[in-house]
Amino acid sequence: MFSAAEANAQESLGGFALNQFDPSPAGDDFFSVPSAHTDGHLVPRAYFMYDHAFDPLVAGDGAIVSHQGFLRANGSITFFKRLLIGVDVPVAIVQSGDDPQVGTVTIASPDSVEMGDVRLDIRGSLYGQYRDPVQVGLGARFYFATAGEDSLAGEGKPRVQPQAAISGRVGEEHAFLYTASFGWMARGPENPHTLTFGAGVGGTFFDDIFQVQAELFGNHLVGDDPPISTPNISVVAPTRTSLELLGGAKLRVLGGLTFGVAAGPGxxxxxxxxxxxxxxxxxxxxxxxRDRSGEDDDADGITNGVDACPTVKGVENDDPKRNGCAPPDRDEDKIPDALDACPSIKGRPNADETRNGCPADYDRDGVADAEDACPNQRGVASSDPKRHGCPGEVDTDLDGIADRSDACPNVKGSRSDDPSKNGCPAPDGDKDGIADVDDACPSERGFPNPDKAHHGCPKEVRVTSGEIVILRQVRFKFGQSALDQTVDPVSDDLLTEVRDVIQEHPEIETIEVQGHADDMGTADFNKTLSQQRAEAVRRWLTTRGIDPKRLVAKGYGSTVPVASNTTDEGRQRNRRVQFVIIKKK
Known part of the structure; x- marks a missing residue:
């Protein structure tokens, strides 16, 4: 690879840009092979890049350059979608080698930070733009002598490289990309000219957010002159063609922030x-x-290209400025003014054209329009559907009885033939605040319930002719032994309701508090356990106001099951407390 003359002990090589990677202008699709498009007008693009080459110049068993890494600042701007101007500023920040010896000559490896040759790009688009399947462009690269003449980071002499490129894109949201270029690097008489070439293919996904690519690029030194030589050394490579393969990916976020990585072999x-x-x-x-003029984002049947409101579903309009826009809606009730009977007052849809778009209570008399016999006149409530909401007699409590006939005008009541009771609340025998006429359990104090079948009934305790029925079971806490039983506090609210029911029914003289068990233990154990639980419940009630004479505790063990003891569910039902009415007045 080298020929060396006798004499000097040490030589330094330079005057040639060793790095064969020449990056594309900012905004191009590939890392090294330029594209043909020049999209946009006054659109700036830029990147910082670090590229690192391993063993780019080797002599025998040693490397003249074993590592060469460049940090680059690259920027471009486009004009009128037809012209691109860019600049690339390279700095070699990593250079090292083995200082190999060839014959009697030691070759000094570069080991310092050096400026490369600044490059100016000018490219014109002849045909096609960014998203077209075929794009053709011509351009030139101008290299300025900003590197030292004895440097391998640049050539320190001006040079120019005319280029031609053809590229394209097939697809929209997910697309196939390709590019190919060739050029001619024209140098002065000191270095040979170079034929440059490259090609790349790739794919973009999700509207250019993610891209994968592969590219092949290289050059061929024209003629036989060595590119690197001194009076004592000539660099002669096995081939005058340099060829590299790169595979990489790019990620674009936030509308343009781009990250890219690539790697490949020589x-x-x-x-x-x-x-x-x-x-x-x-x-x-x-x-x-991308061109989305043929799409219809708001699904209103009017394509984006002619839709003046492409993100809001609208209607056709002869006025281009209103075509595809929603009709005027001054009160913003989503009913167009043309169909709105109350265009300045927010309302709701109505099958009646005279009420469509009007409020639910247009006359604001407290009577919904759906029930208002006079929706346009402020009136009063009435039990007569034909007069409800119409001007007339006042009914303050809205019980359908005019105040002049209502014995209780401020309290909603019911009709009565007795003038002294007409309009007054109906009887409430159990005094639970729910009139007997509406009370599903008129003799038991209960609670309101949206279910009419349970309205006015107790929550968890019911009274029948022979038993005070509880709807959930009493729970117990173990004491120091299995037979030492006390009521668990979680059952306090249940037994409180039992106590209240007993107090509300003085006609019940004697109640047997029964304890029952499943058959898991011995008969004697179950009998004793059920007796202890019955006595614990009796004790809870008597300490809270029930006359002890009205309660008798008795344990039945497992002798009176209400379900099968062969299942867990059945045994749970058998472990229970019952309140059986023994005697009434």
Whole structure:
């Protein structure tokens, strides 16, 4: 790979840009192979990139350059969707090697931070734009002599590279991408010219949010002159063609914030071709919006391209400024003014055209329009459907009885032939606040319930002719032994209701508090346990106001089951307390 003359003990190589990776302008689809499109007008795009090459220049068993890493700042801006101008500023921040010896000459490896050659990009779009299947562009790259002449980070001499590219995109939300380019790197007489080329394919997903890609790029040194030489050393590679493969991915978020990574091997032994290359970048490249004029976002049958309100379902209109927009709705009740009988007052739909869009109580008399016989006139409530909501007699308590005939005008009541009771509340025998006429349990103090069958009934205690029935079971706490029983506080509310029922029924003279058990224990144990529980309940009631003479405790063990003892559910039902009425007055 090298030829060396006798003499000097140490030589430094330079005057050639060793890095064969030349990144695309900001906004292009691929990392190294340029695209043909120039989308947008005055749209800025930029990125920072770090690319690292491994062993790009090797001599025998040693590497002249074993690591070369560039940090780049790259930016571009487009004009009139036809012209792109960009700049790339490279700085070699990592350079190292083995200082190998070739013959009697030691080659000094670069080991410092060095500026590369700044590049200016100019590209014009001849045909097609970003989302078109075929795009054609021509351009040129101009390299300025910002690197040192003895550097391998750049050539330190101006050069120019005309280029042509063809690229395209097939698909919208998920799309296939391709690009291909070729160019000619024209140098001065010190270095050979180069033919450059590249191609890439990829796919984007979810409206360009995620992209995967593969690209092949390289160049060929024209002629036989060595690109790197000194009076004592000439670099001659096995091949004059450099070729690399990169595979990578990009992620775009927040409308343009772009992250990218790529890696790949060198495929030839050309000068500057590494054994492997890795890179990473972060940048800003707004995603050009796809043409959605033929779609219908609001599903109103009017395509976005002619819909003046593309995100709000509307109707056709001869006025282009209103086409696809919702009809005027001044009161914002979602009923167009043209159909709204009350266009300035928020209302609700109504099959009656004269009431459509009007409030539920248009005259605000407290009587809903659906029940108001005079919806446009403020009136009063009436039991007569033909007069309900119409002007007339006042009924303060809205019980359907005019105040002039109501013996209790401020309290809702019921009709009575007795003028002194007409309009007054109906009798409430159990004094639970629920009139007997509405009380499903008129002789038992109860509670309100939306279910008419239980309205006015106790929650968990009912009285029948022979028993005070509880709707859930009493629970007990174990004492120091299995037979030492006390009532668990969780049952206090249940037994409180039992106590109140007993007090409300003085005609019940004697109640047997029965304790029952399942058959899990011995007969004697179950008999004793049930007796203890019955006595615990009796003791709870007598300490809270019930005359002990009215209560008798008796345990029946497992002799009176109400369900099978062969199942857990049956045994649970058999473990119970009952209040059986023994004697009434």
């Amino acid at each position: 495929l030839t032994d050309g000068i500057g071709t590494p054994t492997a290359r890795v890179l990473g970048m972060i940048g800003w490249a707004p995603i050009p919006e």
